[in-house]
Every structure is written in structure tokens, then in C-alpha cells.
Amino acid sequence: xxxxxxxxxxxxxxxxxxxxxxxxxxxxxxxxxxxxxxxxxxxxxxxxxxxxxxxxx
Amino acid sequence: xxxxxxxxxxxxxxxxxxxxxxxxxxxxxxxxxxxxxxxxxxxxxxxxxxxxxxxxxxxxxxxxxxxxxxxxxxxxxxxxxxxxxxxxxxxxxxxxxxxxxxxxxxxxxxxxxxxxxxxxxxxxxxxxxxxxxxxxxxxxxxxxxxxxxxxxxxxxxxxxxxxxxxxxxxxxxxxxxxxxxxxxxxxxxxxxxxxxxxxxxxxxxxxxxxxxxxxxxxxxxxxxxxxxxxxxxxxxxxxxxxxxxxxxxxxxxxxxxxxxxxxxxxxxxxxxxxxxxxxxxxxxxx
Numbered sequence: 001x002x003x004x005x006x007x008x009x010x011x012x013x014x015x016x017x018x019x020x021x022x023x024x025x026x027x028x029x030x031x032x033x034x035x036x037x038x039x040x041x042x043x044x045x046x047x048x049x050x051x052x053x054x055x056x057x
Numbered sequence: 058x059x060x061x062x063x064x065x066x067x068x069x070x071x072x073x074x075x076x077x078x079x080x081x082x083x084x085x086x087x088x089x090x091x092x093x094x095x096x097x098x099x100x101x102x103x104x105x106x107x108x109x110x111x112x113x114x115x116x117x118x119x120x121x122x123x124x125x126x127x128x129x130x131x132x133x134x135x136x137x138x139x140x141x142x143x144x145x146x147x148x149x150x151x152x153x154x155x156x157x158x159x160x161x162x163x164x165x166x167x168x169x170x171x172x173x174x175x176x177x178x179x180x181x182x183x184x185x186x187x188x189x190x191x192x193x194x195x196x197x198x199x200x201x202x203x204x205x206x207x208x209x210x211x212x213x214x215x216x217x218x219x220x221x222x223x224x225x226x227x228x229x230x231x232x233x234x235x236x237x238x239x240x241x242x243x244x245x246x247x248x249x250x251x252x253x254x255x256x257x258x259x260x261x262x263x264x265x266x267x268x269x270x271x272x273x274x275x276x277x278x279x280x281x282x283x284x285x286x287x288x289x290x291x292x293x294x295x296x297x298x299x300x301x302x303x304x305x306x307x308x309x310x311x312x313x314x315x316x317x318x319x320x321x322x323x324x325x326x327x328x329x330x331x332x333x334x335x336x337x338x339x340x341x342x343x
Binding site: 021023024036038048051052053055056057 | 258
């Protein structure tokens with residue numbers, strides 16, 4: 001199973017948690033970019049969206 | 058056979074806890090990422106239960122209304138989500154029930170906020186009617202600041218065309234967060250911060266806090282006034298003693314109140330309660 005994914009901003013290696021799921025957030029250890037897992041097959045990450053006005057409890 | 062659906066868009070700690078809890082308890086459930094979803098292709102049928110856990114309140118409300126139209130029990134109901142998602146609606150409901158809360162005023166123009174300030178005095182707090190995590194809250198110390206903030210808000214679109222003004226309560230560096238499930242108080246924590254915004258999403262530190270008879274009675278009144286299966290109620294200590302209700306959340310995050318700090322498995326209790334409401338299994342109180 002894949003254990004890392006490449007950061008789309010700096011191309012650094014981003015480790016994946018066990019049993020990663022769609023919607024999971026990752027932080028690139030190299031550049032600090034917040035990434036969101038948008039697909040598992042193929043494993044794809046995108047820059048996580050900025051916080052929106054109506055987010056949260 | 059009913060099923061429990063947990064809808065989400067962004068996987069927060071809470072959603073992971075809920076998935077794990079449902080799995081451990083053997084509850085038949087599906088985790089559904091709604092990000093690319095399309096109604097009516099969203100799964101679920103009459104008799105199912107759904108935890109609406111989208112990070113966007115607007116998306117949760119829309120989802121709940123649609124699921125309810127299909128006979129699915131949503132937690133919370135769309136009515137409770139709408140009530141708690143709008144701070145003006147919540148304040149009005151608490152007011153009608155005679156529940157203590159910070160004094161408030163609602164203005165419909167920047168000029169109207171000045172009249173509101175005459176009533177409330179400075180400092181005061183301006184909050185957007187919708188929103189969370191302490192976003193766009195402003196503590197207004199004087200008229201100059203009020204005029205500036207009100208003018209800026211007037212240019213921020215329709216959602217900011219109504220100005221919710223609240224008395225500033227000197228709360229001694231903390232507030233309380235109580236989590237209620239099925240009308241019962243599950244946890245109470247104290248959230249401490251040097252900043253006047255005591256939100257754990259903004260770095261406040263959580264501590265366990267005892268549930269007194271007075272707080273329990275107040276929370277019971279809030280539950281009766283608002284309804285709902287799961288609520289998070291924020292309380293301020295009144296300067297003269299006693300408690301007042303600052304906010305009621307209907308789509309609560311609970312990572313700060315869960316597990317190690319309080320010894321209460323909120324995620325487990327929540328999935329068990331939701332499941333009991335449609336399966337008739339033991340464990341539900343609602």
C-alpha cells in the first residue's frame with residue numbers, strides 16, 4: 001500500500017496515515033501546505049480549500 | 058433494516074472518531090463523502106438515520122432538509138440546525154424562554170448600531186449571525202471602532218446587513234462548554250484563554266469542570282427551548298454570580314470534550330444514540 005504522496009506545491013514527500021480516507025487533511029512536512037485527499041483511486045491530493053464563512057459548529 | 062449514515066465533506070477528528078465508534082459498536086453504517094455528491098443520488102431511505110457532519114453549516118442544513126423529505130431521521134433536525142445556525146434566531150428563542158444571556162440588540166443599518174451601543178454601552182461585541190470558530194467577532198471598545206467596523210460590514214454582502222450586537226461580558230478568562238445528548242448532559246469543560254475569545258478552535262485550553270445542580274437546571278431549560286438530539290451550549294459566568302447562555306451549537310465539534318479529559322466517549326454515545334432512535338436498540342434516551 002502507498003505510504004506517501006507527493007506534495008503538489010513543493011514535490012516533497014507527504015506521509016499518509018493508515019487507512020487514509022477521502023476528505024482527510026494532510027500537512028506537507030516540507031512546505032507546510034495543507035492538502036486534502038480528494039481521491040483514493042488513484043490517490044490524489046489538492047490544496048485544501050480556505051476556511052469558508054459558514055464552516056464549523 | 059435501518060442504517061446509519063454519516064455524511065461529511067472534510068474529515069475532522071470528530072468524523073474519524075464517529076466512524077471508529079460505529080465500527081466498534083457493530084452499528085451498520087456508511088461514511089459518505091458528500092463533496093462530489095448529487096441529490097437525489099445521495100444514499101439513504103425512509104427509516105434510516107443520518108448524522109450530518111459537513112463542515113459547512115449551509116450544506117448541512119440543505120442536506121438535512123433533503124434527507125427529511127425522504128423520511129430519514131437527521132441529527133439534528135433541519136429545524137434545530139436552522140435555529141442554532143443563526144445567532145439572532147437562537148437569541149430570540151432564548152429570550153422568549155426567559156433564559157439568561159448577554160444583553161443584545163439587532164440593528165439593520167450601520168447607523169442603527171450606534172443606537173444599539175447606547176443601549177448596551179462599550180465595550181460591546183459584534184458577531185455575524187452565522188459563523189463559527191470565533192470568526193469575524195469584533196470587540197468594540199468605542200464609537201470610532203463601531204463606526205469603522207459597521208461600515209466595513211455593510212460592504213460584506215447580505216449576510217452582514219443585519220448587525221447582531223451583544224453586551225461584552227467580562228468572563229474572567231474562561232467560559233464553559235456543555236455537550237448534551239438526548240437531553241442529558243454528557244460533559245462540561247472549562248475553556249481558558251488569555252484572549253477574550255475562548256474558543257478551542259482559537260487555541261483556548263480545555264479543562265474538566267463539575268456539573269452543578271444550577272448549571273444542570275439551566276441546561277435543561279436550554280434543551281427545552283431549543284430541542285434537538287445533540288447540542289453544545291456555551292456558558293458565561295455572570296459578574297454577579299450565576300450563569301448565562303452565550304451560544305447554542307447544533308452541529309457541534311467535540312474533540313476537546315471527548316475521551317481522556319472527561320472520560321466520556323462522546324463519539325460512541327452519539328452513534329449509539331442516533332442508532333437507537335431508528336433501531337429501537339437500548340442506549341437511546343431521546
